[in-house]
Amino acid sequence: MTESDLPVVQLTPGRWGDPAQTVEVPEAALAALKHLGVRRRGVVEGKEEPGAPDASAGAAEPGAARAVKPGSAREVKPGSAREVEPGSARAVERLAELLGSEWVSVDGDVRWAHTRGYSTPDLLRFRAGDTTGMPAAVVFPGSHEDVLAVLAACSELGVAVVPYAGGTSVVGGLAPDGEFVAVDLRRLDQVGELDEISRTVRLGAGLRGTAAEAALKPMGYTLGHFPQSYEGASIGGYAATRSSGQSSAGYGRFDQMVVGMTVATPRGTVELGRAPMSAAGPDLRQLWLGSEGALGIITSVVVRIRPRPAERFFEGWRFGSFAQGLDAIRRLAQDGPLPTVLRLSDEAETAVNLADPEVLGGASGVQAIVGFEGTATAVRRAAVAEVLADAGGEPLGEEAGETWRKGRYRAPYLRDPLLDEGALVETLETAGFWSKLPELKAAVTDALVKSLGDQGTPPLVLCHVSHVYETGASLYFTVVCAQAEDPVAQWRQAKTAASTAIGAAGGTITHHHGVGTDHRDAYAAEIGPLAIESLQAVKRVVDPENILSPGILLPEA
Template sequence: MTESDLPVVQLTPGRWGDPTHPVALPAAAIDALKHLGVKRPQTPPGAAGPDSAGRGSAGPDSGGARIGNEPRGAEDLHRLTDGQLSFLASVVGAEHVASDLSSRWAHTRGYSTTDLLRFRAGDASGMPDAVVYPASHDEVAALLAGCAEHELALVPYSGGTSVVGGLAPSRRFVTVDLRRLDQLVELDEISRTATLQAGVRGPAAEALLAEHGYTLGHFPQSYEGASIGGYAAARSSGQSSAGYGRFDQMVVGLTLATPRGTVELGRAPMSAAGPDLRQLVLGSEGAFGIITSVRVRIRPRPAERHFEGWRFENFDAGLTAVRRLAQDGPLPTVLRLSDEVETAVNLADPDVLGGGSGGVLAIIGFDGPYNRATADVLTAAGGTNLGEGPGETWRTGRYRAPYLRDPLLDEGALVETLETAAFWSRIPALKAAVTEAIVGALSATPPLVLCHISHVYETGASLYFTVICAQADDPIAQWRSAKSAANQAIATVGGTISHHHGVGTDHRDAYVTEIGPLAVEALQAVKTTLDPNHVLNPGILLPEP
């Protein structure tokens, strides 16, 4: 089975994946957590299971599953007026407006660790006043056209997999769930493009394209739940970016609904007719409008695929090898390098690394024939070919990591990720500075800090960190402290605040600092033009004026 064959997963609010198929931590992992001082709470808040504290009611969006603790103080939460509900119903139909507690609770926040902790605690502060389910671009446009008159702020919701506070606006709001926009609108086999609606989930997009022999080739770790609209709005990047590019590099056109009308972009693959406004919309995170469809480049499905592992003595040696491939080629489809800590944590059997201790693991993958010239570059850089075993192990376990976070939280561990990117010359200093900042901020609960590179360019690469430690009394404040320290380290060394997770609210202040006041003013002017009443995702991406 490949990524193209995976089904769409019905994500359960407050937990990643299908609660009827829970993932258990290996005994070795639980023992390792004890060495970090992790202690299992007597009753994990919101944990799944008949004896858990999670007794949320099962609404239409929860698939009949528990969705965590009941929201605290729900009876005091604001509800829409009859006039507001009538307006929403007049656009999408009364049967597609949900104001019940279960539906609203199921659309509360995303899937960052702090989101999950708040959900487990029953924190309803980020709950929408209602959820609407439009079925077309025209219905989305009509919602946006009337939202200011009816004093409604709107937040687009596709897969709901944001990990940076992208679903937590600064004031009351209505969620616009795009799941009914789920069609392959057009397939241009001569140009090799496909137009997909924003609500199409990743596996569903692959299935639609596979019927015609094509693939999009975009496989982020959130692939099972994320959607086409979210890919575009957050500038997503997937595991095959070395071969297929980031999602924003795949986009050749899009349709944007705004409170002032519709914007259609992408008449040709490239143009010198002024600035490329497609790039202005990509990454705008619903602040300028709601993307309703995207035209993307597609490629024929590969007839064969190959994955293999390579061992290097240390991260610096592996980094040199990866950079040579990125700059001089030939690039594989997948190129990934884990540091010493991540390699040790992820490989239960040291023999997988070819025997002995130490070293780092690189993964390469090819969609299509194996390219021996790539292997020659890695060998010349000091790499040892470990064969297909480690590569296939990584590929088949690739989407398991998000499922492990819930049992880790149940055990009392704090686990979270962050990512950045920089030019090659800054990568070693950036990795060291971020690691040092996190370790320093979490000195009271000494952490494991794992790091890998999985997205490379001729001029630089991304760094992706995973942090695991014991939870403090206030784990949300604990992580905020660590993230703040990491953000400062990123800014000091000269990295970007995000390579592919986006800005949301978590990175908003750092983003403002990164681009400077004049650039912020320019973006605010764009928002004011398209959204004069600032009703779209208020406080997301940019501060409210």
């Protein structure tokens, strides 16, 4: 089974993934969690399953519901609308005139289904029934022109809007401060005419990644973009957040795949991309890619596509240490050849991932995963193997690779039952230049260990590299510890410490999660006041009433 065979599922809000699939925490993991002091909290054990998914939630028609944990502090009864504020009430009336009333919803269930994303704090707030961040209404425009009309109307009425497609943000990218209308892009799911000569196709922003692959498969093409959010994320979200997928070594980042784009703003359309590359001023595609809804709503993109690979092959490699493995993958990133997938776990992540340490031949060390897609993969595989062996690696064979491949979308599924068990599980990531990575990794780990240790919940911190470039790479951290009394505040404190450490060590605040509201302050510190003011000035041009995702990405001017 390949990515294009995965079903197009509507995520169950508040709980990750295809509701048809369930994951149980392995017994060994439960034992390990006990060592971290993890205990079930809040609910009487065995009495209820908090936040149980509703399989009908978020279906293609409006009216989807998020199940709400009964007895929560601020309960929202599914089906009942929270009172719509006067400003929004006018907007709802106006938007219904524009789109037809069937495409404008103030239903409580629909609005709850569009509340926040999938960070651990989001899931915890969901479980607590916290309705902050809930849109006043949800609209479902059917075309670029609809989006233009919605933005013009909301601008006139002074009503904030936030684009919503996959809804998989893990950085607070869907919940601005204050009242807002969610613009659900699911109807913008067109697959445009294929340009087989140029190998490009136009895709609607609301198209799911899974749906895009399913549509391209019979034509013989693939995007090759497979982030861990693949089962839920959308084309527009990929573009607006500069997503990077697990096959980035071979296929590149999503911002490298986009060659053209159409953006709706309150003042009209921005259309970019006459050529793959140009010297006609700055590459403005790169101004709207990563703009997270703050500079307009990307309604479609023209993307580079590639022929579907004839062969796929994944294998594991062992290195004596993370430092040795880092040196090895750097050689591939700098001198090639590059495999399609290249990942390196540190000692802690290797130990946790491998229930059976015999995979490493009983030896200590770290595991790398190397994947190949395309034609004649055997030649590249042999060349890569030569480099890795020369750098001290030992081949672990195809089984280790296949284990990773089969489990690669499972990690987020595991988070929900871990939260149920009373564990706090969250991830964060950064990137930097090769020479700074060891220091950056140590600084972030130390900050997390210190902050959570000081709070009485010493963590396990795992790390891997999953995106490599000639001059540097990403670092992805997974943190597990016991939940404190207020786990949202607990994580906020730890995250702030980690963000400060990233800044001090010269890394970027995010390699592929985006900025949202969570990273807004760190982002402002990273790029500096003149760059922030520059973006705010662009925002004033396209969005003079400041209705586009206020407070997301950019601090208020």
